[in-house]
Amino acid sequence: xxxxxxxxxxxxxxxxxxxxxxxxxxxxxxxxxxxxxxxxxxxxxxxxxxxxxxxxxxxxxxxxxxxxxxxxxxxxxxxxxxxxxxxxxxxxxxxxxxxxxxxxxxxxxxxxxxxxxxxxxxxxxxxxxxxxxxxxxxxxxxxxxxxxxxxxxxxxxxxxxxxxxxxxxxxxxxxxxxxxxxxxxxxxxxxxxxxxxxxxxxxxxxxxxxxxxxxxxxxxxxxxxxxxxxxxxxxxxxxxxxxxxxxxxxxxxxxxxxxxxxxxxxxxxxxxxxxxxxxxxxxxxxxxxxxxxxxxxxxxxxxxxxxxxxxxxxxxxxxxxxxxxxxxxxxxxxx
Amino acid sequence: xxxxxxxxxxxxxxxxxxxxxxxxxxxxxxxxxxxxxxxxxxxxxxxxxxxxxxxxxxxxxxxxxxxxxxxxxxxxxxxxxxxxxxxxxxxxxxxxxxxxxxxxxxxxxxxxxxxxxxxxxxxxxxxxxxxxxxxxxxxxxxxxxxxxxxxxxxxxxxxxxxxxxxxxxxxxxxxxxxxxxxxxxxxxxxxxxxxxxxxxxxxxxxxxxxxxxxxxxxxxxxxxxxxxxxxxxxxxxxxxxxxxxxxxxxxxxxxxxxxxxxxxxxxxxxxxxxxxxxxxxxxxxxxxxxxxxxxxxxxxxxxxxxxxxxxxxxxxxxxxxxxxxxxxxxxxxxxxxxxxxxxxxxxxxxxxxxxxxxxxxxxxxxxxxxxxxxxxxxxxxxxxxxxxxxxxxx
Numbered sequence: 001x002x003x004x005x006x007x008x009x010x011x012x013x014x015x016x017x018x019x020x021x022x023x024x025x026x027x028x029x030x031x032x033x034x035x036x037x038x039x040x041x042x043x044x045x046x047x048x049x050x051x052x053x054x055x056x057x058x059x060x061x062x063x064x065x066x067x068x069x070x071x072x073x074x075x076x077x078x079x080x081x082x083x084x085x086x087x088x089x090x091x092x093x094x095x096x097x098x099x100x101x102x103x104x105x106x107x108x109x110x111x112x113x114x115x116x117x118x119x120x121x122x123x124x125x126x127x128x129x130x131x132x133x134x135x136x137x138x139x140x141x142x143x144x145x146x147x148x149x150x151x152x153x154x155x156x157x158x159x160x161x162x163x164x165x166x167x168x169x170x171x172x173x174x175x176x177x178x179x180x181x182x183x184x185x186x187x188x189x190x191x192x193x194x195x196x197x198x199x200x201x202x203x204x205x206x207x208x209x210x211x212x213x214x215x216x217x218x219x220x221x222x223x224x225x226x227x228x229x230x231x232x233x234x235x236x237x238x239x240x241x242x243x244x245x246x247x248x249x250x251x252x253x254x255x256x257x258x259x260x261x262x263x264x265x266x267x268x269x270x271x272x273x274x275x276x277x278x279x280x281x282x283x284x285x286x287x288x289x290x291x292x293x294x295x296x297x298x299x300x301x302x303x304x305x306x307x308x309x310x311x312x313x314x315x316x317x318x319x320x321x322x323x324x325x326x327x328x329x330x331x332x333x334x335x
Numbered sequence: 336x337x338x339x340x341x342x343x344x345x346x347x348x349x350x351x352x353x354x355x356x357x358x359x360x361x362x363x364x365x366x367x368x369x370x371x372x373x374x375x376x377x378x379x380x381x382x383x384x385x386x387x388x389x390x391x392x393x394x395x396x397x398x399x400x401x402x403x404x405x406x407x408x409x410x411x412x413x414x415x416x417x418x419x420x421x422x423x424x425x426x427x428x429x430x431x432x433x434x435x436x437x438x439x440x441x442x443x444x445x446x447x448x449x450x451x452x453x454x455x456x457x458x459x460x461x462x463x464x465x466x467x468x469x470x471x472x473x474x475x476x477x478x479x480x481x482x483x484x485x486x487x488x489x490x491x492x493x494x495x496x497x498x499x500x501x502x503x504x505x506x507x508x509x510x511x512x513x514x515x516x517x518x519x520x521x522x523x524x525x526x527x528x529x530x531x532x533x534x535x536x537x538x539x540x541x542x543x544x545x546x547x548x549x550x551x552x553x554x555x556x557x558x559x560x561x562x563x564x565x566x567x568x569x570x571x572x573x574x575x576x577x578x579x580x581x582x583x584x585x586x587x588x589x590x591x592x593x594x595x596x597x598x599x600x601x602x603x604x605x606x607x608x609x610x611x612x613x614x615x616x617x618x619x620x621x622x623x624x625x626x627x628x629x630x631x632x633x634x635x636x637x638x639x640x641x642x643x644x645x646x647x648x649x650x651x652x653x654x655x656x657x658x659x660x661x662x663x664x665x666x667x668x669x670x671x672x673x674x675x676x677x678x679x680x681x682x683x684x685x686x687x688x689x690x691x692x693x694x695x696x697x698x699x700x701x702x703x704x705x706x707x708x709x710x711x712x713x714x715x716x717x718x719x720x721x722x723x724x725x726x727x728x729x
Contacts, residue, residue, distance in 0.1 A: 209585045236340075236404060263460050263486060294458040294487075295480045334478045334485070 037089030597647025
């Protein structure tokens with residue numbers, strides 16, 4: 001508390017800490033909420049998000065599970081149907097593929113197949129993305145795959161604020177909600193404004209306004225894209241940066257509104273191009289804003305290879321700031 | 336090395352035509368020098384430069400019409416890296432008509448009766464705009480990605496008059512183009528700005544008495560008009576209400592660095608411009624009057640400077656002695672306020688409980704409700720009123 005104004009001062013914290021506080025607050029607020037996953041209790045989570053929570057909240061609320069994704073995700077679905085509000089943590093999106101059957105065939109379909117008799121108020125959190133030299137089985141960005149599936153809500157918090165506040169509306173949602181936390185964001189610090197006590201899980205946000213070109217991105221790519229926008233600004237190009245935040249359902253109104261102003265768009269996505277979320281965004285812009293466009297829709301995505309282990313190859317495979325700058329510059333300045 | 340670019344002389348300016356270079360390669364220029372004359376929808380404007388340096392290259396020749404932001408010339412500065420120094424190739428001039436396209440040579444496909452013209456790539460938005468304006472997109476040179484014609488290219492092209500006649504342009508001023516510019520700016524204003532309006536009727540017998548006394552000893556060219564009086568009061572009041580003096584940009588208010596009053600001047604032949612009287616709150620009555628005369632003269636002879644068009648932090652319009660009693664102005668974006676001065680009229684006025692004929696003027700304020708509230712606007716008008724009552728010291 002600041003004595004002078006009576007309002008609490010902004011608190012600086014990491015994205016990791018924001019995730020932890022969100023979980024802690026949700027568990028303290030509602031006896032139905034618990035978290036389970038591999039190594040979340042005694043070890044504190046493979047990305048240390050839940051470190052210390054088991055000691056504070058007890059192992060009934062922070063539960064270690066066997067290494068069996070399909071098993072404990074299924075248990076989470078059952079608990080949700082039975083009235084609990086489970087948060088299931090999966091180490092990385094690569095491992096979530098072992099639970100695809102439960103997520104796609106059960107969680108996403110049961111509300112539909114039961115004619116609305118059973119809601120599945122389940123939240124699944126998982127790490128996504130590359131950059132830590134964890135090689136091809138721990139580094140992929142597959143959130144776009146999940147955004148393909150009706151019945152799921154897909155969130156990609158990129159900021160500390162979203163990491164802190166997206167969990168509660170996700171738990172309140174009667175549908176299964178998947179939250180993707182990019183591994184490169186956990187150590188990122190930012191001020192958390194105490195007067196903001198909640199965020200929506202509906203809208204995309206314009207993180208930087210600009211008039212010349214729209215850069216659409218999400219998750220771990222947000223900060224490279226903002227960096228690119230700053231470089232472009234030096235060159236006299238004002239880029240508008242949209243953070244999708246919610247990958248399904250997409251907030252097309254924000255995207256189309258921006259494109260109608262800037263008439264140019266680059267989509268920046270750490271996923272691959274083929275059959276991807278970036279392809280979906282591009283297709284919808286072409287479909288719904290074709291006559292607003294003053295340049296082709298372009299994308300900056302990961303190279304179509306399994307993410308390499310070696311540092312320089314990993315870097316080369318991922319979208320980097322200079323590539324975003326070059327792509328945007330080419331659309332604005334021609335050539 | 337520094338690049339000197341086509342400046343934006345207002346929210347509605349998209350492109351300009353280089354009419355005259357006042358410098359040549361090798362000339363030394365200083366910040367503030369007038370280096371070129373550019374023709375815009377607002378007439379021919381003298382363009383100032385914002386850097387000191389040596390002109391190394393003229394990029395856009397006389398007659399070139401280019402979008403805002405295009406490099407017009409380069410100046411030599413201290414540090415030149417090879418990458419920066421590489422001169423970009425000058426775009427070829429726009430041909431009067433596209434050369435006949437060569438038919439595609441090799442692959443024999445189904446023969447068609449008429450040779451399909453090779454298509455000039457154009458963006459969807461550019462095609463739509465060209466269609467609306469009746470411009471033949473095949474005749475334009477594209478500056479967009481892949482050489483495509485963009486919206487800016489279409490906007491830079493002279494509009495084709497229906498019937499095939501090209502639009503006649505008087506040097507320096509094109510009433511049709513200015514009408515378009517006004518239409519664009521005013522439509523944007525009414526679309527984006529939630530206006531609120533306030534008005535105040537001000538009794539000005541004291542001000543007029545002082546004017547009459549001052550002017551009695553002066554020759555007509557040196558006389559002070561009531562408008563200068565009003566402008567002085569407005570400038571001083573604006574300095575006290577900074578919330579109304581500035582710009583609404585990117586969703587927030589940016590205060591002006593000083594009070595630069597845009598003085599709306601009607602042009603002969605139609606249209607208007609509102610060049611700035613800079614630091615108006617620091618100018619005496621005589622100085623304001625001199626600025627007004629100078630601006631009117633130069634606005635009507637197309638001799639305005641670029642900074643005068645882009646600087647105003649607020650605009651004032653005075654309808655003069657042939658105008659209406661009250662004006663409800665439309666804010667010129669991105670400014671956040673506009674003040675209107677009506678005609679001076681004699682009206683019944685209550686003085687010490689009795690009704691007397693008195694000269695009054697109605698001063699109105701259009702405020703941008705995103706940037707300020709009616710209360711601040713009311714404070715401004717009350718302050719203008721108060722200052723005009725102290726006519727002897729104003």
